[in-house]
Amino acid sequence: MFKEVSRKNAVHVMLVYSGGCNGCDIEVVNCVLSPYYDIEQYKVMLTWNPREADILLVTGPVLKRIEPALKKIYESIPDPKLVAAVGSCAINGNVFFNLGGDLGPSEEVAGPLDKVLPVAAKIPGCPPRPEDIISAAASAIPILAEMEV
Amino acid sequence: MDYVNFIISTVVLTVVALFFGPVFLGIERKIQARIQQRIGPPILTPGTWSILKFWNKKPFTPNSPMPSLYHALPPVTIVVVLVILWLTSPEWWGLPLSLATLVAIVGIMKFEEVMYVVMGSLSRSILSVTMPYGDVVKGAVTKATIRRFFEGQSAVRFIKHITIASFPIYIAIFIPVVIARSIFVQDVVLYQGSFLDLHPILFTVPGFVGAIVYFVGYVAQLNDYPFTIAKAKGDLVEGAPLEYGAHARGNYYILRGVWMFVLSSLFVTLFFGIPPVVDFSSMVGVSQLVMHVLLTFMLPVLVSVLSAFGPILTFKQLYPVSFGFTAIGVFGLLLAL
Amino acid sequence: MEKDRGEADVEIPVGLVHPALLEPYRPRFFLQDEVVTDCEITLDAQHRGIERIMEGIPVDKCNIITERICGICSCVHLWNSVRVVEKGLNIEVPERAQYMRVIINELERLTSHLIFFGHALEIIGHETLAMRAFIAREPFMIMLGELSGNRVHYACPIIGGIRPRCNPTDDLCAKSLAQLQPATEYLKDYADRILQDAMVMSRIEGVGVLTKEEAIKYHAVGPTARASGVSKDWRTDIPDFKHFDWDVIVLDDGDVKTRVVQRVLECLEMLKIVEQGFKNLPKGEVRTTGWKLGKMPITTCYHEAPRGELYDSYGLDEKGNVRHYKCRTPTVTNLGAMEVACLGEHLTDAVLTLASCDPCLCCTNR
Ligand code: SF4
Numbered sequence: 001m002f003k004e005v006s007r008k009n010a011v012h013v014m015l016v017y018s019g020g021c022n023g024c025d026i027e028v029v030n031c032v033l034s035p036y037y038d039i040e041q042y043k044v045m046l047t048w049n050p051r052e053a054d055i056l057l058v059t060g061p062v063l064k065r066i067e068p069a070l071k072k073i074y075e076s077i078p079d080p081k082l083v084a085a086v087g088s089c090a091i092n093g094n095v096f097f098n099l100g101g102d103l104g105p106s107e108e109v110a111g112p113l114d115k116v117l118p119v120a121a122k123i124p125g126c127p128p129r130p131e132d133i134i135s136a137a138a139s140a141i142p143i144l145a146e147m148e149v
Numbered sequence: 150m151d152y153v154n155f156i157i158s159t160v161v162l163t164v165v166a167l168f169f170g171p172v173f174l175g176i177e178r179k180i181q182a183r184i185q186q187r188i189g190p191p192i193l194t195p196g197t198w199s200i201l202k203f204w205n206k207k208p209f210t211p212n213s214p215m216p217s218l219y220h221a222l223p224p225v226t227i228v229v230v231l232v233i234l235w236l237t238s239p240e241w242w243g244l245p246l247s248l249a250t251l252v253a254i255v256g257i258m259k260f261e262e263v264m265y266v267v268m269g270s271l272s273r274s275i276l277s278v279t280m281p282y283g284d285v286v287k288g289a290v291t292k293a294t295i296r297r298f299f300e301g302q303s304a305v306r307f308i309k310h311i312t313i314a315s316f317p318i319y320i321a322i323f324i325p326v327v328i329a330r331s332i333f334v335q336d337v338v339l340y341q342g343s344f345l346d347l348h349p350i351l352f353t354v355p356g357f358v359g360a361i362v363y364f365v366g367y368v369a370q371l372n373d374y375p376f377t378i379a380k381a382k383g384d385l386v387e388g389a390p391l392e393y394g395a396h397a398r399g400n401y402y403i404l405r406g407v408w409m410f411v412l413s414s415l416f417v418t419l420f421f422g423i424p425p426v427v428d429f430s431s432m433v434g435v436s437q438l439v440m441h442v443l444l445t446f447m448l449p450v451l452v453s454v455l456s457a458f459g460p461i462l463t464f465k466q467l468y469p470v471s472f473g474f475t476a477i478g479v480f481g482l483l484l485a486l
Numbered sequence: 487m488e489k490d491r492g493e494a495d496v497e498i499p500v501g502l503v504h505p506a507l508l509e510p511y512r513p514r515f516f517l518q519d520e521v522v523t524d525c526e527i528t529l530d531a532q533h534r535g536i537e538r539i540m541e542g543i544p545v546d547k548c549n550i551i552t553e554r555i556c557g558i559c560s561c562v563h564l565w566n567s568v569r570v571v572e573k574g575l576n577i578e579v580p581e582r583a584q585y586m587r588v589i590i591n592e593l594e595r596l597t598s599h600l601i602f603f604g605h606a607l608e609i610i611g612h613e614t615l616a617m618r619a620f621i622a623r624e625p626f627m628i629m630l631g632e633l634s635g636n637r638v639h640y641a642c643p644i645i646g647g648i649r650p651r652c653n654p655t656d657d658l659c660a661k662s663l664a665q666l667q668p669a670t671e672y673l674k675d676y677a678d679r680i681l682q683d684a685m686v687m688s689r690i691e692g693v694g695v696l697t698k699e700e701a702i703k704y705h706a707v708g709p710t711a712r713a714s715g716v717s718k719d720w721r722t723d724i725p726d727f728k729h730f731d732w733d734v735i736v737l738d739d740g741d742v743k744t745r746v747v748q749r750v751l752e753c754l755e756m757l758k759i760v761e762q763g764f765k766n767l768p769k770g771e772v773r774t775t776g777w778k779l780g781k782m783p784i785t786t787c788y789h790e791a792p793r794g795e796l797y798d799s800y801g802l803d804e805k806g807n808v809r810h811y812k813c814r815t816p817t818v819t820n821l822g823a824m825e826v827a828c829l830g831e832h833l834t835d836a837v838l839t840l841a842s843c844d845p846c847l848c849c850t851n852r
Binding site for chain 3 (some may be wrong): 017019024025035036048069073101
Binding site (some may be wrong): 002003005006007009010011012016035038040041043045048049051052054067068071072073076077078079080 | 159178182186188189190191193194195198199201202204205206207208209211274275276280281282345382386387391393394395419428439
C-alpha cells in the first residue's frame, strides 16, 4: 500500500567513508547539515544506521582494510537499496588507483566502488559540488521508488 | 448499546493516536528545522511517510539472540501504551476493573520504560563489536573480559535513566491527585468541572508548578534531547533500537509517535480536565474531542523548541536536573495540600 | 602526575562507521561502569599509501597529489610540499604570491576550524549550533571557490609562486573584502552565542583535561598544545607570515572548553590576517620563472596545518623526480595525547575528548 508514494516521500541515506581524502565527505555532510543546502527539504534524511537506510553514499576508493566492513554494512541494509558513488575516488579510484611512480600505484586500494558493490548512481567531481550531490540524490529517488520488493 | 459505544470509542481513540502520533514526529522535526534556519522536511515525511516506507521494505531477521521477541516488542508496547489512553476515556471509567486510576497508569508507564532495557539486551548491531575489522591483534590491549555492544551499554544506561529521570513525571502526575483528593481519573476530571464550565488545574499555582514538572518528565520519558543519554548519538549512535529495520523500524517509529501522543493526552486530561471523549451524538462531545486533540499539540511543540536548544545531558548533569525538578514537584505537592 | 590506566570490566569498541568519528578509525574504550579507564586507538584503516605513489614522479605532479592527502587542509599540504623545493633550490617567491598563499591558507584554516565547531557541537548533541557553524562557514567556502576555482582542492601554490588562475583581479579582491565583513560579524556573534550557552559550557568545561606536562610528553601539537599552555606555532617561522600583524593564542587550562575557546580566538586572528591580506595585496608578478629543476638533497620543511605541525621532506634526482617523499601530520600525536586525556571521563565525554583535538584521519593515515 502506498509503496511508491511513500518511497518518494521519505528517503534515508547513509554515508560511509571508504578512505578518500575527506573532501567529498565534508561536502556531503555540508549538504545535510548546512541550512544553506539543507537536503532534508527534498525529503532526504541522513542516518548512521544501516538498518534505517535506503541509499548508501560511498566516498573514497574503497581501501582493502575497509572493504569487509563496507560489504557488511551493505548487507545490513534491508531491500530495496541503492549505492551511490560520490566523487572520482569512488568512481574510478582517482590518483590512488591510477597513478604511480617507480613503485606503481597504491596497493591498498580494493578497486573503485563498482568492483565491490553494484553502483546505481555516480556523482563525478573531486569533490562534487553540494548542488550535484543533491541533484543526484533527487534523481536516484525515482529509481528507488520503482524497484521491486 | 453500551458495548457498542465502548467499542466505538476505543477504536476511534486508537485511530486518532495512530494518526496523530507520527504527525507529531514530523511537527517536531519541522519546528526544529525552522529554528535551525532551514526549510526542513515536509511535516508528514519524518513520521507518516517514513513508516509507510519502512513497511514496504523487505523483512529480514535481525542479529539478535531472540529475533521474534525483539521484533514483537514495539507492537506489544504500542498496545500497552494505548491502554493508558483508553483508561482515561469516560467509557472505560465505568468498567468494574477499577483500573482507571493514576496508580495503574504509572505502573503501565513503567512497562514502556523497561521495554527499552529488554530491547537493548536483545540487539546485536553490526556497528560495534561485530564490525569486521582487526583490532584485537597481537600487541593490542585487551583488559576487559566482555566486549559490549552499543545496545548493551544502552540497556545499562536505560536502567539508570529509569531510576533517576522518571521521578519528575510521577510527582507531577500526583499533583492533580492531591488537589482532587482521589486517585481515580474520573474524580480528577470531574473536579475540574464540565466541559462548558472548566476550572483547569493548570491555572492554579500548584497545578502550574505540576505542569512544568510534567513537561520535564515528559521530555525525559520520550528520551528526547536533552534527556537522550541512553540513546546518545554521540557515542551509542541510536542505542537500543539499532537493529530495527524494515517493518520493525516502522513499528518502532509508531511506538515513539503514539507514546508522545498518549503522554500529551494524559496531560490534557489531568491538567485541563478534558478527557478524550468519543461522543458523536452532540456538538459538545465532538468539540470536546477536537479540543482535546488540539491541546495535545502543545507539549510536542514545546519539546521541539527545548530540544533544538539542548545538548545531551550526561549523568553528571542529569542527576541535578532530575532531582531539582523532583524537588520542585514536591514543593508543588505541598502547595496542593 | 601520570594518570594510571586502570583495570576494566567491559570494552566498547567504536567505529569504523560512526557519527562521532566520521572518518574510519577504531577507538576501543575500556570501561569500569561508564568511566573510561583505558583507551586504545587503531588508526590504520585509511592508509592509502600516498608516499609510495610519490616515489619517482615529477615534482609538479607530486605537489598536486599532496593535496589529495586531505580535503580539509588541502592547501597547507600543497604549500609545504612546494616550500620544500623552494627551500632546496633557493627559488624566490614574489610578494603578491606570498600574500595570496597566506590568504588562501588562512581562509582554509577558518573553514577547518568551523567544521570542528560543527562536529564538536554535533557530538554534544546541539544540532542547532552545529548547523549555525555551517552557516558561518559557507561564505568562506564561496569566497575560496571564487578565488581559486574549487571549493576544496584549491591547487593554489606552485613552485615559484601561485597558479595564475588564483591571481585575483582588483574587483574580486574588493568583492571578497566586502563579503568578509558580514561573515566576520556572523562568526563573532556565533562564537559569543556558544560561549554564553550555559548548557553547552556545562558539558565541555573541565572535561578531558590535558596538562602541559602531558602535552609535552605526548608531543601534542597545534591548537591542542596551545590550549594546554605550550606556545608553538610554526607560522611564526615562515617568512610569508611576517607581512602580517597577528598573535599566537596560548591558553592554559587544557580542557575541551579551552580547546574550543582557543580555536575561536584563533579564528579572529585569521580574520585579521585575511583582511590585512586583501587590503595590502601588493601588485606585481605572481610567479618567478627561470629556475631549473635539478638534483636536490633531501630537504625538510615544517608548516602549521590547522591541526598542528606538518612535516614534509623529499629529495629530487637529476630529472627532477621525487625521491623518498615523507610526510608527517599532526593528528598522530594529538590522538595519542587524547588517549590519555580521556581517561577517567564518562564514555560520552571521552568520545567528545577524542573529537576535541579535531582528528583528521585521512592526513594521519595518508
Ligand atoms: S574524489 Fe577528490 S575530494 Fe573526493 S575523496 Fe577523492 S580525492 Fe578527495
